[in-house]
Amino acid sequence: MTTPAEHPSAVPPPPGTIDLTLQGSMLTSNAITPNVRINGYPVRAQYGLNRIPMPPGRARVDISCQWLLEYGRASLEFDVRPGEAVPVFYMAPMHQFSDGSIGHEPQKRKGVAATVVVGLGFVVVVALMVVLLATL
Template identity: 45%
Template sequence: MTMPDQSGQPMPGQPPVGWIDLTIQGSHMTSNMIAPTALLNGHQMPTQYGRNVFPVPPGHWTVDMYTQWTWKFGRASMNFDVAEGQTVPVFYAAPFTTFNKGAIGHEKQSKPGLLGFLAMMAVLVLIVVGIVIAVS
């Protein structure tokens, strides 16, 4: 790993470096007990909810994200270039349900699938109310 000086630039004699500043939105309480998986150019990186900063060589990068419980869901991907000394912000939001794709971009993302989640909860409430009425 290249060590930057106080200005954020690599020290003389060090290979050039840039950074991918990945923010995984949500938490163990609001999303999933297992933090989403990040692949940088196909290489799995250790992640946690919140900010994850990865030093990378300048060039073209692909960030693939997904969440996993019993199966993989919330897949999202983006491509971009990282210049020497540049920090590229990336934000990922896992969906409300396993039936939706995740959201990824250079700015904070909305959590996909809210309408589907609310519809499923409404159906569940109607079933429970129906059972209560039928039993009474």
């Protein structure tokens, strides 16, 4: 008679992986790497591709950035199948008042239009001040 441990079906399934890509870099996003939590546990990650081994089953990835406040929060839930590599992409927002972008394909940065509008508004105000001071 065989015990469950000796039975071939009792062999645990091979692990899967989460292929997490933190888009951007220290120069284009944030000097502080985003905080990554998988199923509630902190995971060390860096910009670029991070291969994280996972047991098969449900997984939840939570990512946020930190500067003065926590910002850019984004979450994604999915299933990891045995031996499968699940791609996950995260892009931090352009400013602290937007959520981050997360999904299974490369993401676009949120908040670019607002940042451009504020920047142009600042340039216009400075130009008007220079013109007004020059006329005095």
